Amino acid sequence: MSKEVATDFLIIGYGNPLRHDDGAGPRVAEIVASWRLPNVRAISAHQLTPELTDALASAEVVIFVDARRTDPHAQPPADVTFTAIGAAEDRAGAADTHTSDPRRLLALTQRLYGRCPQAWLVSVPGVDFDFGESLSERARQGVEVALRRIRLLFTSR
Amino acid sequence: MTQRIVIDPVTRIEGHAKISIYLDDAGEVSDARFHVVEFRGFEKFCEGRPLGEMAGITARVCGICPVSHLLASAKTGDDIFAVSIPPAAEKLRRLMNLGQIVQSHALSFFHLSSPDLLLGYDSDPAQRNVFGLIARYPDLARGGIRLRQFGQEVIELLGGRKIHPAWAVPGGVREPLTPENRDYLRGRLPEALDTVKRALAFFKRYADAHSDEVAHFGNFPTLFMGLVSKDGGRWEHYDGWLRITDSDGNVLVDGFDPRHYAQILGEAVEPWSYLKSPYYKPLGYPDGAYRVGPLARLNICSGMGTPQADAELAEFRQRGNAHGVVTSSFMYHYARLVEILAALERIALLLDDPDLLSPRVRASGGINKLHGVGVSEAPRGTLFHDYEVDEHGMIRRVNLIIATGQNNIAMNRTVKQIAQHWIHGATAGIPEGLLNRVEAGIRAFDPCLSCSTHAIGHMPMIVTLVGSDGAVLAEVKRE
Numbered sequence: 001m002s003k004e005v006a007t008d009f010l011i012i013g014y015g016n017p018l019r020h021d022d023g024a025g026p027r028v029a030e031i032v033a034s035w036r037l038p039n040v041r042a043i044s045a046h047q048l049t050p051e052l053t054d055a056l057a058s059a060e061v062v063i064f065v066d067a068r069r070t071d072p073h074a075q076p077p078a079d080v081t082f083t084a085i086g087a088a089e090d091r092a093g094a095a096d097t098h099t100s101d102p103r104r105l106l107a108l109t110q111r112l113y114g115r116c117p118q119a120w121l122v123s124v125p126g127v128d129f130d131f132g133e134s135l136s137e138r139a140r141q142g143v144e145v146a147l148r149r150i151r152l153l154f155t156s157r
Numbered sequence: 158m159t160q161r162i163v164i165d166p167v168t169r170i171e172g173h174a175k176i177s178i179y180l181d182d183a184g185e186v187s188d189a190r191f192h193v194v195e196f197r198g199f200e201k202f203c204e205g206r207p208l209g210e211m212a213g214i215t216a217r218v219c220g221i222c223p224v225s226h227l228l229a230s231a232k233t234g235d236d237i238f239a240v241s242i243p244p245a246a247e248k249l250r251r252l253m254n255l256g257q258i259v260q261s262h263a264l265s266f267f268h269l270s271s272p273d274l275l276l277g278y279d280s281d282p283a284q285r286n287v288f289g290l291i292a293r294y295p296d297l298a299r300g301g302i303r304l305r306q307f308g309q310e311v312i313e314l315l316g317g318r319k320i321h322p323a324w325a326v327p328g329g330v331r332e333p334l335t336p337e338n339r340d341y342l343r344g345r346l347p348e349a350l351d352t353v354k355r356a357l358a359f360f361k362r363y364a365d366a367h368s369d370e371v372a373h374f375g376n377f378p379t380l381f382m383g384l385v386s387k388d389g390g391r392w393e394h395y396d397g398w399l400r401i402t403d404s405d406g407n408v409l410v411d412g413f414d415p416r417h418y419a420q421i422l423g424e425a426v427e428p429w430s431y432l433k434s435p436y437y438k439p440l441g442y443p444d445g446a447y448r449v450g451p452l453a454r455l456n457i458c459s460g461m462g463t464p465q466a467d468a469e470l471a472e473f474r475q476r477g478n479a480h481g482v483v484t485s486s487f488m489y490h491y492a493r494l495v496e497i498l499a500a501l502e503r504i505a506l507l508l509d510d511p512d513l514l515s516p517r518v519r520a521s522g523g524i525n526k527l528h529g530v531g532v533s534e535a536p537r538g539t540l541f542h543d544y545e546v547d548e549h550g551m552i553r554r555v556n557l558i559i560a561t562g563q564n565n566i567a568m569n570r571t572v573k574q575i576a577q578h579w580i581h582g583a584t585a586g587i588p589e590g591l592l593n594r595v596e597a598g599i600r601a602f603d604p605c606l607s608c609s610t611h612a613i614g615h616m617p618m619i620v621t622l623v624g625s626d627g628a629v630l631a632e633v634k635r636e
Contacts, residue, residue: 018217050268050302050305051302051303051305051306051309053302054302054303054306089288107288108288108291111288111291111292111295112291112295112298112299112302
């Protein structure tokens, strides 16, 4: 939920858990929440809606976790990527209720609150985005990799 | 020669649709159609599912108003169980529905429609969005975002999640509110009230200064329908009697049990849209066109039932016709803000009610009837769920009458009215501002064409002018 609390790390895992691997982001967020770490807040969301700016404004570091569509036959298979990202408003005109770009959300936070946190985008490879609640083996492995690296990020600071 | 202007897709509404505007030989608008091109099929694929799953399934109809379906479905289950739910359960369901009204109306006004109102219909479409709004009106934009957040928090603190909470069930609800969460919501109310009052002040000034939009954005006589309280006919959002009035304020139907809706409402279908067109049976189709939602609820009720909203209702009616009925669909925006105010006042009252913390929130029951109907007021209007089950509670038939569908005839007439007012001899080029007015006319109804999946990227608008021979005369694409 979005009660305002001071937090150092914020994890936002987003996607539709009813679309198989699109649920990888929410799955990561739910697992991080279950760790109950101090100064770490995790939010599972379908979409990156403007209300999330409230939470972003009080975070020092935000980690967005999303799934990305990859070729199931690619060799070697796609891996989890960590990318440092910043605020960007270059997608002006995008539908406001479906703000699915973390860079735009960061820009919105900057505009609204005069600050935005350092940000990372964690991208988990997915191969199955059809209807269903389970993750493919590829996405499941990706979730594990993402969780290990996120934990390392927490402990390295 | 007949020409056709196509706006496809319409943006900043929930879902996907296109608009066709037909021109006659003289270039004047002869007809207009609002096509809903999505097909969901919920009524069919619910067949064979257990009654207990229906609330969870039908909540997936929509990512914006899942609570409305959750409540209507749970009420249908109450009817089939033939149980009276505990007082705490009804109050908790009411609280969640009020949170739903706040969040959905705030989304409609601040995120979707206010860029048009505040930045202008002729402003650069690249800036006519929430970013542009923040740049020009940062305080109002921030307040609007936080107001929607408050509504979502009400839902989340009760149901455990903002979207698709599996909380209301046949017989009641799963969990009561905790004292900590009640206190948290209390603390958020003053800011929410301040935001909606500022928005109301802004909108009244705007409407007074934009009489052209008020006069031509869906301003015509229709019937109005919604629930009113069983005692006194006041504004109602969860349970009550159906009331239907006309544009002169005459009451056609009153004290009507909504479970018998099929006696007075028919459902027409058109080959060019997946959206049904319900109508009032005694007047036939399409003469029995009626509107639902905020505008209708304010037009049919005897009062709002809370002091600040009652004062706003009186002012609202002063802007209506000689009978105090507001017939312009543009004023849906105004009605939406009055309803947010009413919802916040009622939330404040409910949060002081000791019943909210009662652990008795669920009545047990079984399949005691084979047919049930559940009706509640969704943000966009009256929502009907109608199920038939077998002896084991397996669904045999489902009929859903969704608020947006009930406004279908009125939305088509709105597009036609706007087009007829602004398009005259449009043969060379299509002004951006004009097209946005057509979209804005539809947006006034806040139609929800169901979008429980998240869109990928930006939806472009393509406008095509087609001659009677099928040749494309002009095309505009908005990236």
